[in-house]
Amino acid sequence: GAGVSQSPRYKVAKRGQDVALRCDPISGHVSLFWYQQALGQGPEFLTYFQNEAQLDKSGLPSDRFFAERPEGSVSTLKIQRTQQEDSAVYLCASSPPQRVGTDTQYFGPGTRLTVL
Amino acid sequence: GNSVTQMEGPVTLSEEAFLTINCTYTATGYPSLFWYVQYPGEGLQLLLKATKADDKGSNKGFEATYRKETTSFHLEKGSVQVSDSAVYFCALRNTGKLIFGQGTTLQVKP
Numbered sequence: 001g002a003g004v005s006q007s008p009r010y011k012v013a014k015r016g017q018d019v020a021l022r023c024d025p026i027s028g029h030v031s032l033f034w035y036q037q038a039l040g041q042g043p044e045f046l047t048y049f050q051n052e053a054q055l056d057k058s059g060l061p062s063d064r065f066f067a068e069r070p071e072g073s074v075s076t077l078k079i080q081r082t083q084q085e086d087s088a089v090y091l092c093a094s095s096p097p098q099r100v101g102t103d104t105q106y107f108g109p110g111t112r113l114t115v116l
Numbered sequence: 117g118n119s120v121t122q123m124e125g126p127v128t129l130s131e132e133a134f135l136t137i138n139c140t141y142t143a144t145g146y147p148s149l150f151w152y153v154q155y156p157g158e159g160l161q162l163l164l165k166a167t168k169a170d171d172k173g174s175n176k177g178f179e180a181t182y183r184k185e186t187t188s189f190h191l192e193k194g195s196v197q198v199s200d201s202a203v204y205f206c207a208l209r210n211t212g213k214l215i216f217g218q219g220t221t222l223q224v225k226p
Contacts, residue, residue, distance in 0.1 A: 031212070033212075033213060033214070035214075040218075040219075041218055041219070042120075042205050042207075042216030042217050042218045042219050043160070043205075043214070043216050044216070045213040045214065045215065048212055048213055055212070056211075056212065056213065059213070091159075091160065093160075093214075103148060103167075103209060104162055104165065105162075105209075105214060106162075107152075107159050107160040107161070108159060109158070109159040110159060
């Protein structure tokens with residue numbers, strides 16, 4: 001079946017521009033996570049949704065970062081007034097309901113953001 | 117707080133050599149432990165996992181045992197192949213989110 005998809009796969013932005021990154025989770029997955037992966041590092045947690053509710057946003061690095069999942073399916077991560085330190089790969093992951101018996105997170109291919 | 121520490125890479129091995137990638141963790145409570153792999157040009161894939169102490173996760177010839185007494189989850193494979201060349205990430209999951217180590221690059225030469 002279809003996995004997690006993300007778009008765009010690559011995004012180049014000028015410093016100060018706003019960007020929006022999209023994530024389509026696996027159908028039926030209620031939990032959705034965003035991670036940021038800097039070059040040569042492991043992914044770092046940004047935020048987490050269960051259905052449409054944002055339950056944890058403790059990893060968002062600043063108020064320039066905003067995420068939403070209004071209908072409990074597709075999610076968008078928005079970065080306002082991008083800075084060079086925002087350059088990274090942004091990963092989305094989804095996981096099925098707990099009743100399915102697994103807490104495995106399935107990752108999308110990521111969006112590579114480069115801020116010039 | 118929760119954290120994961122992996123051995124630094126790159127690890128370079130010849131084909132059919134034995135592989136160990138060390139991973140230790142710090143966590144409150146009883147986390148689940150994971151190894152993810154990232155092949156060149158691809159996304160993160162779950163390799164194996166263990167959900168409680170003394171569990172052994174295994175997949176594709178790789179194994180790791182959840183050791184609570186040493187807070188470790190070392191990855192091993194008896195005979196690596198060139199196709200195992202990738203970046204390996206150890207991770208724990210405690211309160212929903214995954215916490216990753218910095219990754220270890222494995223290069224296997226024919």
